[in-house]
Amino acid sequence: MSKILVTGAAGFIGSYIVARFAEHGDQVVGLDNINDYYNPNLKFGRLQEQGITAKEVGINGTLNRSSFPWFKFIKSSKWNNYRFIRLSLEDKNAMAMLFANENFDIVINLAAQAGVRYSIENPNAYIESNIDGFINILEGCRHNGVKHLVYASSSSVYGLNGKVPFSEHDGIAHPVSLYAATKKSNELMAHAYSKLYDIPTTGLRFFTVYGPWGRPDMSPFLFMDAILNDRPIKVFNNGDMLRDFTYIDDIVEGVVRIANIIPTVNQSWDETNPDPATSPAPYRIYNIGNSQPTRLMDYISCIEKSIGREAKKEFLPMQSGDVYQTYADSSALADATGFKPDTTLQDGIDETVKWYKSFFAYK
Incomplete structure (x- = not known):
């Protein structure tokens, strides 16, 4: 059993x-600042699924941002081995104290300011969370003997790379x-710390996760939401786009397996022909x-089929910051873990629609 820090614990993948890990019996600390980038009620719903309810927090009524305490460990009513703390990655002193007091074996860093389009509107939020916050993660690992740092990167780093499928061995x-630039920066920062301080780090480039x-x-x-409320959906680039959709259960399986595979040096490293994926x-x-x-x-057809209703469509040009296609070559992960995502898109969409209708009380 390991002691594991999961940042972004109230987020989609983090939850x-x-x-x-909690169900496996590991000692788990979840961290999140519960920001309002999107409706925080969804984050509180995820926390309640983890046994972090108003009762555990000491709140009368429902959980909300104004009354949810900072810097306080909340013990889960669902798993005795899980505690949650509200804390921001960019809080240097608080992060240093957390690492020093808890002695984590593994860190899974999923906390970040997400969203390609929002990075165009509010770039400072990405620097604060994704750069300043990530250096605090690296420093915590450096000074406290963390055995493995696994962190979220993104398929967005491939940018203008037109060679498909996207391979980790190609340049980015x-x-x-700016969102993609911060994720690329995380990879560069992690490499520097791996080289300077011998910290094992693994970056995972996620491809359009849903569920x-x-x-x-x-x-x-x-x-x-648009289809169920009889509103038109916005179809960018007139529908001429491709995405590598990955169901959440497949993502989780990959992350959990790779967390226990600590990277080693590439003994065949060739400095005259460096491999961007190894070192x-x-x-x-x-x-x-x-x-x-x-x-x-x-x-879109899969969603229409699952809902049982055709969407009204508003065809629009490509949005700034978007890419034409994402397409993962995940063979390296499969070789390392013995696992390959296998959930069909229709099955994944069916489960997502079922949950969506239930959570938002659609009839």
Whole structure:
């Protein structure tokens, strides 16, 4: 059993990761600042699924941001081995104290300011959370003997790279959003710490994750809400886009497996032909995706089929910061873990629609 820090524990992927490790019997600390980038009631719903309810917090009524305490460990009523703390990654002193007091074995860093389009409107939020916050994670690992740091990168780092499928062994020199640039920066920062301080780090490039409890700013939820409320959906680039959709259960399986595979140095490292995915330091980058890109219109058809209603469509040009396609070569992750995502898009959408209707009380 390990002691594990999961940041972004009230977030979409983080909430699932907390559940898997807690159910396995590991000692788990979940961290989140519960920001209001999207409706925090969704985050409180995820926390309640973890046994972090108003009763445990000491609140009369329902959980809310104004009354949820900072810097206080809340013990789960569901798992005795899980505690949650509200804390921001960019709080340098608080993060240093957390690492020094808890002595984590593994850190799963999923907390970040998300969203490609929002990075165009509010770039400072991305620097504070994704850069300042990440250096505090690295420093915590450096000074407290963390055995493995696993952190979220993104398929967005591939930017203008037109070679498909996207491979970790290809360069990522041309991001097209500040969000992507911060994720690329995380990979560079992690490599520097792996090389300087011998900290094993693994970066995971997620490809369009969806499923129950997902983010409301992502297309599955935007489309579902619009269709169920008889509003038109916005179809960018006139529907001519491809995405590598990955169901949440497949993502979780990949993260959990890779957390226990500590990267080692690449003994065959060739400095005249350097491999971006490996290093003479204990550093590794993996794609984690379904490796089956789907056309946007086919994806919409899956949602229409699951809901039982055709969408009204408003066709629009490509949005700034978007890329034409994402397509993961996840063979390296499969080789390392023995696992390959296998949830079909229709099955995943069916589960997502079922949860969405239940959570938002659609009839």
